[in-house]
Ligand code: PEP
């Protein structure tokens with residue numbers, strides 16, 4: 001971090017600032033130019049409040065040289081993180097498709113979808129048991145019974161399961177869940193992230209609908225700082241002025257995240273487009289842009305789905321999408337710029 005001081009700044013205040021920084025185990029390199037004085041801060045500056053420094057009367061500007069996400073960033077962790085979920089790898093050049101219904105609705109529905117997506121090449125099963133719905137009157141999910149059905153489907157098909165947690169009080173119920181999903185609406189629920197950081201279980205962290213890439217990485221930082229090293233980032237679309245799609249899939253987040261972070265990147269073409277017709281092209285595009293995998297909603301009868309039917313693929317369409325995805329994967333651009 002670099003602090004640029006105002007011209008003729010008060011020397012007593014400057015000495016106070018330097019002394020205070022030294023109490024934080026930060027050493028200071030002071031360079032005095034003709035017109036300005038610059039302080040170079042050496043040490044762990046991640047806990048320093050940049051806004052507070054900027055507000056000091058002797059300070060003209062403050063610049064971070066190192067990113068504030070030291071655990072999620074590549075600087076101290078140059079190699080890609082690869083997460084092993086019972087033999088299914090996420091990251092490190094693998095293309096992993098997670099598929100299943102938006103919500104678990106019944107045993108028959110879940111098993112039928114699980115078996116068909118497995119046949120098409122999906123390596124994990126998704127399904128919401130606790131659903132974060134915009135309307136309190138909409139289907140809220142089967143809750144704990146939904147989790148029981150997911151575990152049954154896992155036993156039947158061998159597919160590890162991914163499902164969303166809404167609140168830290170639900171953690172004991174998720175013991176046998178393979179990957180815990182933190183939904184877009186909870187990306188900045190820091191108390192939940194702190195609790196999940198204490199677990200030793202992979203977390204799929206979805207980008208908030210109005211959150212920047214840096215904010216996503218800072219949320220990942222909460223999990224990593226707690227000691228949970230198995231974090232998967234998920235781009236699921238952000239809110240823009242466009243109304244033709246449910247959200248706007250930020251494809252450029254893929255190469256940006258790859259360059260900033262070592263964590264695996266999954267793309268959700270279902271929630272981002274909100275329309276089954278656009279899922280095929282966005283799935284192929286995401287893999288071509290270097291995503292490590294996809295999270296795709298599939299329903300055996302989308303017209304009657306209790307949640308997100310409009311964006312759910314039929315098992316037949318999912319099979320076509322999976323074929324295109326695996327065909328394009330060897331040509332994906334995974335460059336780090
Ligand atoms: C989901 O995956 O079911 C979901 C609710 O996604 P998001 O949090 O991205 O809206």
Ligand code: MN
Pocket residue numbers: 102103271297307308
């Ligand atoms: Mn959904």
